[in-house]
Amino acid sequence: MPGPLEGIHVLDLTQGIAGPYATKLCSDYGADVVKIEHPQRGDIARRLGPFPTDEPHPERSGMFLELNTGKQSVTLDLSTASGRGILLRLAAAADVIVESFRPGTLERLGLGPEVLREANPRAALVRISNFGQTGPYRDFRADDMLLYAMGGVLAVTAVEGRDPVKIGLYAPLFLAGAIASAFTLGALWSARRTGRGECADFSIHEALAASMDRGGPNLVAYQYSGGFYFTAQQQSRTTAVPSGVFPCQDGYIMVTAGPNWWDRFCRTIDRPDLIEDPAFVARLYDIDFAPELDALFYPWLFSHTKQQAMEKGQAEGLPVAAINRADDVLNDPHLRARKFWTELPHPLGGTTTLPGTPVRMHGTPAELRHAPLLGEHTAPVLATLGYRVEDLPRLRANGVI
Amino acid sequence: MPDARELPLSGVRILSQAIVWAGPFGSMILADLGADIIEIESIQHLNPTRANMRHYPDAMLQGPTGAALYNRDASDGFWNRGATFNFAKRGHRSVTLDLMRDEGRELFFGLVREADVFIENNAADVVGDLGIDWPTLHAVNPLLIMVRFPGFGLDGPYAHFKGYGATMEAVVGHTMLRGYRDSDPSLTPPIYHGDPNAGAHVAFSVQAALIARERTGEGQLIEISQAEAVLHHTSYALLDYVMNGRVQEHWGNRHPAIAPYGLFPTRGEARFVALAVDSDAAFAALCGELGCPELASDARFADAVSRYREQDALEPLLAALTRERDERELMERLQAAGVMAAMVAHQDEMTDDPHLRAREFFVTLEHPEVPVRPYPGPMARFRELPLVPVRGPAPLLGQHTREVLGGILGLDDTRLDQLSEAQITGDAYLESAR
Known part of the structure; x- marks a missing residue:
């Protein structure tokens, strides 16, 4: 049974955690997701780990395997003219393009929203970034802890009189990715309705300010009463x-x-x-x-x-x-009874146990498939653009793929 | 209808019993995207998104619970003055119907026939008790998409477990990954991270199911276990166990590979800057900015590995320097020097944040019971079909009962008066509401 997004084409220019979680949902729920990676470096999530026996390996990073299920990996050096040309041809076939470069990067590559729109006037473009595409913090560097700190609730996530204490590693970025997935489909719905490519600017900082823990309601409580209903004192x-x-x-x-x-x-x-x-x-x-x-x-x-x-x-x-703890969770009788865990064969051998689908759509169920090797789908995807097998060595030699 | 301009989900009609915080977060996104969301409430049963209790003891009113009510005013109508409801239910409509009575349930079925989606996160057995479960509603309207998202899913041994966001997070391993380094979990503050996460997945899956329905011509049941959805957020620790048999516990505010990393005190009370120093250059810039360049050349902190190993020694040295500084100034100067630094924002100051102001993140709404106030706005800017301004404030209890039952079901004024007389509908909670 095909997933709900069967037939939707996503061009995925995201990397790291938040963006890839948004496009992972698209992929697990049936969309055709083509992920663009740099030919040498690949997605940074390939370097995040954890790794089996702690030995870094770009094809065995746990975060990459979790966040890129079912996507097709195409390597493309977007700083080359041929790379850009191929990207624009892929854009022409997409319903939605999702990117999470630092603001200004796409424009610097000559692939800004206007260029993409020219290549495909109907495709939605979703731009996921730490602080949005505008504003004084636009170019700030940040990670999950910093974004959580600036989102607001961390200040009261504390025992009274002690320092605030943060949430588990990367969790805020997963949350941001889940929210971004909703706006990704919103942008797709906008484009389907109007026939014009929507352009969405999604700021992780803002998403966390409105969502994290009870951030939004607590902000409004302050506007309503000058007090907070979620406070450090409340823990006792x-x-x-x-x-x-x-x-x-x-x-x-x-x-x-x-x-x-x-x-x-x-x-x-x-x-x-x-x-x-x-x-x-x-x-x-x-x-x-x-x-x-x-x-x-x-x-x-x-x-x-x-x-x-x-x-x-x-x-x-x-x-x-x-x-x-993690060992308890993996053996939890409820999750076992619900057959939550998924064993995915890894293309380099062995299997990986991964968390299953977060949403059970009883009419159009999700399907989890393994994350791609770097460039695993370059040849077949380029073939859909009319490239022949004999074209590939030249592109490879020029560092394009 | 709040306003009729075209939005991405214009024309999508959603019935909602999306409650507490997970539910409203999801329905807020769908409303911001333009869906016509009709809250199905009743005057017999308090909507927990609106209020915690029918009568607030004075001590609670003066404490954090009361802070969520406008002016801490718990006089009648307080249900229209709650922060969570008025924030998240903006642009929604409110209909009251007593679903415990056949007449109310029949009217609900009438709305179901005219709806695309019903979302609910009542306790797992409520829809069965009310006679509005999936098989029933599917028979009423085969095109209906129904979303159910109780804490642990619809089946399995924990399906009927009682709990809150914090309960689910504990069970899926999230709580164990937070906490003070010098303490067991008894000092780990409870949080509700899984709630907005579940709501986001609702907003995603409703839109996906609407796309699928165009192809299949059928509605479907969507089930979200809040616990399973938030389990993904622990992947880093979970996969370390899967791959290496290693059981991670909490690091406090530290990072598994980067140091210095964490919160450092700044001038004033309970003020902090978050620092993530991920390179030699960033460390040198940090030490320079803090007026202590000799730290960067200290052999103990010469490279990433030694800084990580010696972070117990390094942290207090840095803290003594950051303590003299203003957190915003430090953030801005360090960011300009390429160092990952962020102030720990305080929510009473966020409406003045220059970045959020420049991006016009806060929207102002005037509500019949609450004067103009700023609220966090839609979490994305759309260029073609802008989501701002949001379509209107949150509805008063039962504000749209007549409009909806009259407009969608064609009930006339006489019938609407009878329903009100019989307290099937209404706009104020009964004294006995619970």
Whole structure:
């Protein structure tokens, strides 16, 4: 069964993480994605790792394999006239062109929006960049942490009185890529509606300011009341009922509870006798009573694994979560039962276990296919433009492909 | 309809019970792109995007919870003054219908017949309880695209788990990758990173399904597990385990390969600059800017490898210097010298940020219950079909009930009055609403 975007042609000039995640979604959901890479360097994600046995190898970088599933790799040196010529012919066949060069790069290469529009007046152009195509920060250098810092919520992602603490490596860029994918299809819809190529300027900085954590609502809360509803102070426990992160037999769990769920808490820790006990019920809002409840809770915690604690709590309707590590996640029974993981054969041998599709479209399901070797599809894609096998050595010798 | 100008998704009609934060983030993108989004609410049941509770205790009103209400005003109508709803539901319409009663449900089915999409992220069993699950709605309108995105998906052992964004992130390994280097996860602040991520995937998949429907002539059910969608964000650590059996834990604000890297204090209280120093040249420029060029020639910090190894020694030396500086000035001067530096932005100052101002990122909206305020605008600039100005403020509860039921279903005034009389529809929560 073909994916939903079957028949949509994407010319992919992105690299790194955010842009490639947007075009990965297009690819996994059926679009034909032609990824342009530099003949020598390739996508920077080929150098990000992680690598098997920590040995860098451009075809074995975990980030590249994850972010480029099903794309076709065509090598092209865009600083050469022939490279640009080939690119414009590929642009002519595209429905949407997505790029994530530093602002000004496309123009410097002689491939700015007007040139692309001339090559294909109907194709949408989506420009993904750290700070957008205009404005005083346009040329700032940044990575995931810096963009998260400037997005706003990091300042209160902290325990009161301590420094802010960031999110896991690259996560903000994945989020930005997911948002960019929605605007990519929006630009495609615009072009389909008007017959004129839409040009979209997507700024990761702005996307994070509106989205990250609860960034947008918190910004508006400040405009509404002069205060924030998401603050560093909020982390502390406010009632006697255990809520927050707790150790257990083999790690940690997160509990979100309050006096209204006292009954569920009691059942979880096998103390239903306390549900109606006035000595307890009367003091649930009293934070000074917390140590006495902890004294009941800790022995139970240390006789349960995080998985057991989660399953027991959830069976009683108490939001308990195991704070899992990568090994737990890979073996998680829920993800296994849902057949989430995908084993993809690697063209150089072996297989890679990758996270499966984030969206299950029951009528037009996604399909994951392995990420391309550098230049794996140069010859077949150029053949669609009319290049013959005998043309390729000349292009190769001239460094074009 | 807020305004009729042509936008990328003009003419696409979406019914929405997209709630809390994941849902609204997705419907906001679709509304900004021009879809006609009709919130299906009721006066019997509080929409959690609008308000946390029917009656706010005073202590909560004065704390962070109350900060989300305009002027911390919890008098009646507070449901029209909530920050999340008024931010994310701009350009939407609001219809109230009591879906617990047959009459309300029949009217909902009538709207389903005229809709392209229904998106909902109620708890997994709600649509079944209401009798509006996929098989039912698919029979009502075979062209309908229905998007369901509960926390852990529609099946599997955790399908009915209770939780919030933070719950899902913990289970898929995200929480363990954050935290202070000197602490276990008990000091790791909970965040809601998976919510907007799920919403973004909703906005993507709705548009993809609309394209597919042109080809197949059929609607479909789309299922998003918020947990699975955000699991991708941990790929770096996850694949390290897949490839090397290595279990990564948190690095605090450090990086696995670059040093110095992290947040450094600047002048003032709770002020920081984020630095990512990824080359010898950047390190030399940083030391020069901080007035301490001898650091760059210190043998302990001579190259990337030694800086990484000696970062415990290097960080306090740099912090002592950054502490004397203003974070914005430092960012601008370091960026001019090619160093990756960013101020940790404070949200009470962001509407004054010169870059965001130059790009006119904030849009102003006047809402019937809230005077003109700036809101973060659409997250992309479109040249051909501009998304700005956004089409209008968020709707009042039930504001468009008569317009929609009259306009789309052809109900006359008498019938609309009867529905209101019977409290199938309305524009204020009942005292008993929960």
